[in-house]
Amino acid sequence: MTRFAFLLIFVALGLAAAPVRADDQVARGEYLFRAGGCLGCHTAPGGAALAGGRALVTPMGTFYGPNITSDPEHGIGRWTDEEFVRALHRGVGRGGEQLYPVFPYPSFTKITDADAKAIKAYIFTLPPSSQPSKPHDVPFPFNIRLLLIGWKWLNFSPGVFKPDEAKTPEWNRGAYLVEALAHCGECHTPRNLMGGIERSRALSGTAKGPDMKPAPNITPDPETGIGKWNQNDLAYFLESGIDPDGDVTGSVMDEVIQNTTSKLTSDDRRAIAAYVLSLPPVVHKVGRK
Amino acid sequence: MKVSYVTAALAAIAVGGVVWVAQAAPADDVKARQAVMKELGSNVGAITKMLKGEAPYDAAVAQKSADAIAAAAKKAPDAFKPNTGDAGPTEAKATIWSNWQGFAEKAAALDTEASKLADVAKKGDQAALAEQMKALGGTCGACHREFREKKS
Numbered sequence: 001m002t003r004f005a006f007l008l009i010f011v012a013l014g015l016a017a018a019p020v021r022a023d024d025q026v027a028r029g030e031y032l033f034r035a036g037g038c039l040g041c042h043t044a045p046g047g048a049a050l051a052g053g054r055a056l057v058t059p060m061g062t063f064y065g066p067n068i069t070s071d072p073e074h075g076i077g078r079w080t081d082e083e084f085v086r087a088l089h090r091g092v093g094r095g096g097e098q099l100y101p102v103f104p105y106p107s108f109t110k111i112t113d114a115d116a117k118a119i120k121a122y123i124f125t126l127p128p129s130s131q132p133s134k135p136h137d138v139p140f141p142f143n144i145r146l147l148l149i150g151w152k153w154l155n156f157s158p159g160v161f162k163p164d165e166a167k168t169p170e171w172n173r174g175a176y177l178v179e180a181l182a183h184c185g186e187c188h189t190p191r192n193l194m195g196g197i198e199r200s201r202a203l204s205g206t207a208k209g210p211d212m213k214p215a216p217n218i219t220p221d222p223e224t225g226i227g228k229w230n231q232n233d234l235a236y237f238l239e240s241g242i243d244p245d246g247d248v249t250g251s252v253m254d255e256v257i258q259n260t261t262s263k264l265t266s267d268d269r270r271a272i273a274a275y276v277l278s279l280p281p282v283v284h285k286v287g288r289k
Numbered sequence: 290m291k292v293s294y295v296t297a298a299l300a301a302i303a304v305g306g307v308v309w310v311a312q313a314a315p316a317d318d319v320k321a322r323q324a325v326m327k328e329l330g331s332n333v334g335a336i337t338k339m340l341k342g343e344a345p346y347d348a349a350v351a352q353k354s355a356d357a358i359a360a361a362a363k364k365a366p367d368a369f370k371p372n373t374g375d376a377g378p379t380e381a382k383a384t385i386w387s388n389w390q391g392f393a394e395k396a397a398a399l400d401t402e403a404s405k406l407a408d409v410a411k412k413g414d415q416a417a418l419a420e421q422m423k424a425l426g427g428t429c430g431a432c433h434r435e436f437r438e439k440k441s
Contacts, residue, residue: 232341240423241430246334248426250433257430287440 022121029122032115034263035181036108038123040255041065050075051129056102057211060195061138063102071128084120085113090158091148098148100136101156106197110161110180155196170267174275177268182260184276187215187252190284204282210252214287221281234273235266316377322368323379328361329429333422340419348413355403355410355418358425362403366396380437395432402428 033039042065044053052067069075076084076094083094091105092098099105108116141147161180163172178184190198190206204225209215217225226234233244238261241249249257261269332354338344339351371386385392402425409421433439 232343236337236341240337240426242333242337242422242426244334244337246330246332246337248330248333248429248433250430250435250437251439254430254434 025118025121026125027122028115029118029120031264032111032181033119033122034260035177035268036111036119037182037256037260038068038119040259041103042068048129048131049126050123051131052133053131058102058195059208059212060100060142061136063100063136063138064134066133067129067131068123069126069129070124071130074130074132075128076123077128079120081117081120085116088116089160091152091156098145098152100138100145100148101151101195104183104186106156107180107183107186109156109158110176112160115181151194151196155192155194168274170271170274171278173268174271174273177264177272178275182256182272184218188218201282201284203276203279204284205286207286213251215253217282217284217286218276219279219282219284220277221283224283224285225281226277227281229277231270231273231277234276235269238262238264238269238272239266318368319377319379319381322381325361325364325368329358329365332357332361333426333429336418336422340415340422346415348410351413351418352407352410355407359400359403359407362396362400365399366393369396378440380439382436382438385436392432392436395428395435399425399428399432 039049041054041056042050042052044051047053048069050067050069052065054065056063056065067075070077072078079087079094086092087094087099087103088105088108088111090109091101091103111119136143161176164175167175185197185202187209188203188205190201190204191208192198203218204221205215205217207214219225220227220229222228229237229244237243237249238257240262241254241257243249261272264272335354336351339346369381369385369392371389402421406418406421406425409417
């Protein structure tokens, strides 16, 4: 009898879960896709979503986010799940070519396999575009992809995010969002001469951030960072763009907020804030402050 | 009757004086338009403090701040008129004057949302105020993104 009841429950769960699972994965993928800010870099202003063409200006030249729609010819329609996960985790393209770290795989390497596959599932529900990817405008020697092997050896440590059991679930969720998906450090962390992220000075700001413009120190140092902000302040800023003084951010941070952080749940924003404000304060003056 | 003529005349001189000073000293223009922005900022700050729970919600303060935002929003486009240039330390981008139409549209969007904010504040509904604050913040960010170059 009890065995029969178990069986019934099992069957009921199985039936309920099977058709829902695919949709679930897509819905989760959509959320993670937003958190990862994939849209901005892979969509030209006014262009078709994910069809590529957005210019990304770096000290090494101008890169253009490629077409990552499900188009088989010009997008990633033929990519397997494994190839997709490998691109995010290792910075390697479908043909085995080395990818440039403007594609923030030094952060995306921390995304779990399940989350990466969910992102792909969502992307494949969007309309394909047959727009060819625009070639990067990168001078010698940076145009040699093979050199990236050396770069990776020195500057890239692959590996999925590992939660810190000593910390709260909120902190770990925040750490995962900041380090793996929202890649705050790609803009807010200073880089070494080779464009590698300086982990020891994480989030302490840089004069040469996105589009060669400054990105401020967001470690909790009271003078040069955001040490005077509390968790409410930071969570509210990530929702609205409004800082504790009532000033409103512009530039690419406005885009990050519109496309990414304002679309997260308020629990996730609070988690990001808790994590960022728990980091060691770094004294690092960027610009005026 | 006479008194009010005198007052009107004095007012005219005062206004004229201000206008004259403004035209003569572009550096003051920069300060004046920054003062309009600071007025927006400090009142936005006062409301968001309450929305974040940093200060107790006070409908009267919300109303006063929302009215001040609506009033300052009305001054925004004129404070940037072409003759106000870019003398003195400024975060204003030159594209404001080369694309005045675009700038004026952003200022109009601010005006619209700021007036709505003042209306919402009158009703004293905190959740509605929080929603409208985000709509307002969107208009600030949209203009800053295009026309302000932060020197931080």
